[in-house]
Amino acid sequence: MRVCVDGVAKTFTDRRGRQIEALHEVSLTVEEGEFVTVLGPSGCGKSTLLHILAGLLPPTRGRIVFEGLPEGGPVSAIVFQEHALFPWRTVLGNVAFGLEVRGLPEAARQARVRALLELVGLQGFGDRYPHQLSGGMRQRVAIARALAVEPALLLMDEPFSALDAQSRALMQLELLALWERTRKSVLYVTHQIQEAVLLGDRVVVMTRRPGRVLTVRAVDLPRPRDERTLLAPAFLQLVDECWQLVKKDAQEAFVDG
Amino acid sequence: MAERVVVYDATNAPAGGERRGVGVASLAALLLVWEAVGRLGWVSPLFLPPPTAVAAEAARMVASGELLRHLGVSLVRIAWGFAVGAAAGTALGLVLGASRLAEAIGNPLIAATYPIPKIALLPLMILWLGIGEAPKVAMIALGVFFPVVINTYAGVRDTEPLMVKAATSLGARRHQVLTKVILPSALPTILAGYRLGAGIALLLVVSAEMINASAGIGFLILHAGDLMLTGKLMVGLVLLSLLGLASTWALRALEGYLAPWREDFR
Numbered sequence: 001m002r003v004c005v006d007g008v009a010k011t012f013t014d015r016r017g018r019q020i021e022a023l024h025e026v027s028l029t030v031e032e033g034e035f036v037t038v039l040g041p042s043g044c045g046k047s048t049l050l051h052i053l054a055g056l057l058p059p060t061r062g063r064i065v066f067e068g069l070p071e072g073g074p075v076s077a078i079v080f081q082e083h084a085l086f087p088w089r090t091v092l093g094n095v096a097f098g099l100e101v102r103g104l105p106e107a108a109r110q111a112r113v114r115a116l117l118e119l120v121g122l123q124g125f126g127d128r129y130p131h132q133l134s135g136g137m138r139q140r141v142a143i144a145r146a147l148a149v150e151p152a153l154l155l156m157d158e159p160f161s162a163l164d165a166q167s168r169a170l171m172q173l174e175l176l177a178l179w180e181r182t183r184k185s186v187l188y189v190t191h192q193i194q195e196a197v198l199l200g201d202r203v204v205v206m207t208r209r210p211g212r213v214l215t216v217r218a219v220d221l222p223r224p225r226d227e228r229t230l231l232a233p234a235f236l237q238l239v240d241e242c243w244q245l246v247k248k249d250a251q252e253a254f255v256d257g
Numbered sequence: 258m259a260e261r262v263v264v265y266d267a268t269n270a271p272a273g274g275e276r277r278g279v280g281v282a283s284l285a286a287l288l289l290v291w292e293a294v295g296r297l298g299w300v301s302p303l304f305l306p307p308p309t310a311v312a313a314e315a316a317r318m319v320a321s322g323e324l325l326r327h328l329g330v331s332l333v334r335i336a337w338g339f340a341v342g343a344a345a346g347t348a349l350g351l352v353l354g355a356s357r358l359a360e361a362i363g364n365p366l367i368a369a370t371y372p373i374p375k376i377a378l379l380p381l382m383i384l385w386l387g388i389g390e391a392p393k394v395a396m397i398a399l400g401v402f403f404p405v406v407i408n409t410y411a412g413v414r415d416t417e418p419l420m421v422k423a424a425t426s427l428g429a430r431r432h433q434v435l436t437k438v439i440l441p442s443a444l445p446t447i448l449a450g451y452r453l454g455a456g457i458a459l460l461l462v463v464s465a466e467m468i469n470a471s472a473g474i475g476f477l478i479l480h481a482g483d484l485m486l487t488g489k490l491m492v493g494l495v496l497l498s499l500l501g502l503a504s505t506w507a508l509r510a511l512e513g514y515l516a517p518w519r520e521d522f523r
Binding site (some may be wrong): 051054055056059074076077078080081083084085086087089097098099102130131145146149155160 | 417419420422423424425426427428429430433437438441442444516518519
């Protein structure tokens, strides 16, 4: 399986009829089992790109191709920043949602959901409602819910950005461990440089307004990665390199918001 | 310089149970004063019969079957009016919230008809539907319809777009998004509409029965007033208070059952 994003462009029309180019000819690939992070300042259209990949938004131009896709399975599933869990469903109900709408029988659903809760470390929390969980636990539910449908590509839209700094750091490490066990193809969008470098096999650096790919940087840090990775000289050097790339855009974004 | 500054001292604050005790005590005090005012002859029982006399009157009316007859007639009107109004309001509210076209057609119509006090529609309803139960039920249904349709519509519109996106991304089809995301998300707001509707139904049934009826709580109160049977009149008022409390309690229980995830907000 290989995902090709080929010359995808997106232009919105605002209320006054002005054309706003959010994405300009974006091309990138995600290989089977590869973790790709997309790094860019606010307003670079990275979320738009993810929504297009998820099939929630049609592109204005360009195409998205999944090569060698297994028959019948879902193409992608997305994990959002926050507020995307169903508050009226328990943890079990949330994780089972995708299986339910796809018509999987109850017994098979139960087994799959139990296994997933164990995978994300939430066994014993199945009957809780989302508002009874911490932010980090909620995002674990969101990840389990997306993984439940066994998507060919897992899309993550700044999933930890609403968490406090410590929870975010813990969740990043947990995601690394989880990925080691599943080796899913992941496209992960973030504006945080350390996060992009720590998680990704490759970092796609984007510019703002219109969003386009500035460069793609391979991250040749050894796996499995953990908190010690954060102190490795190679890691720090990559972070600095990426910072130099996005600095100008970030300063502009800082000024015009 | 002061040695100690007390910013807040909650060491002797009443516990939750004590506060409840205060509520019961104040109600009891009101009843006592009311009783005393009558017993001491300050106010004639013709204008304000004491609670014991009202209770005795209520017991007589229960024994003779008069109370149940009026209560039954009113309840049947409320039940029909509420059922029709709530069902129509919920259905139309969902359509308005889910379809841009329906929204464009329906919203101005609702905005134009909503401000009419529903009791003013009774003459028209009588003209159309005759003088039986139908005009009263229709008017109550209209009264319930508006808060329900407006709340349902608002509940649907307030559905978090990210939830709809998440559901779609997980493979939900349009009708599944409606039944599994939009409906449960709007449910608490819809139920709040039902609570408003229940209050309006009570108001309207009494009004209608005062204008055109030969039975029902509204008729009972008006008739008792005409004959200066103040005891019966007071029984009618107490009955209305209890009905209001009962409907609120029942709808809250329904909400607790249908929307258990909201328990923290109550």
